Amino acid sequence: MKHVLVSYGLSAESVESYGRTLRKYYLNPTIEWIEAGHEASGGPIAEPGYYILDYCEVPECCRPKGPFKSEDEAREWSRQNLVGDLPGD
Numbered sequence: 001m002k003h004v005l006v007s008y009g010l011s012a013e014s015v016e017s018y019g020r021t022l023r024k025y026y027l028n029p030t031i032e033w034i035e036a037g038h039e040a041s042g043g044p045i046a047e048p049g050y051y052i053l054d055y056c057e058v059p060e061c062c063r064p065k066g067p068f069k070s071e072d073e074a075r076e077w078s079r080q081n082l083v084g085d086l087p088g089d
């Protein structure tokens with residue numbers, strides 16, 4: 001996500017508030033079933049499954065993260081790995 005922050009030239013304050021937005025998003029991210037062969041950033045998806053869509057304002061920028069066997073598994077992984085040290089409320 002750093003690419004977005006840098007390209008928008010955000011102030012430290014905005015970065016913090018953006019961090020909060022990201023945290024909120026990755027606690028309950030958009031998860032989609034994606035079929036093998038679906039065109040994605042970095043090349044077609046190889047394996048079908050549930051994927052976490054990145055919070056990113058640049059279309060086709062971030063590759064979906066996955067695959068996971070279920071939406072629950074994807075959400076859990078997001079909470080453990082993507083929320084990380086993002087600032088809390």
Ligand SMILES: [Zn+2]
Nearest residue numbers: 056058061062
């Ligand atoms: Zn991106």
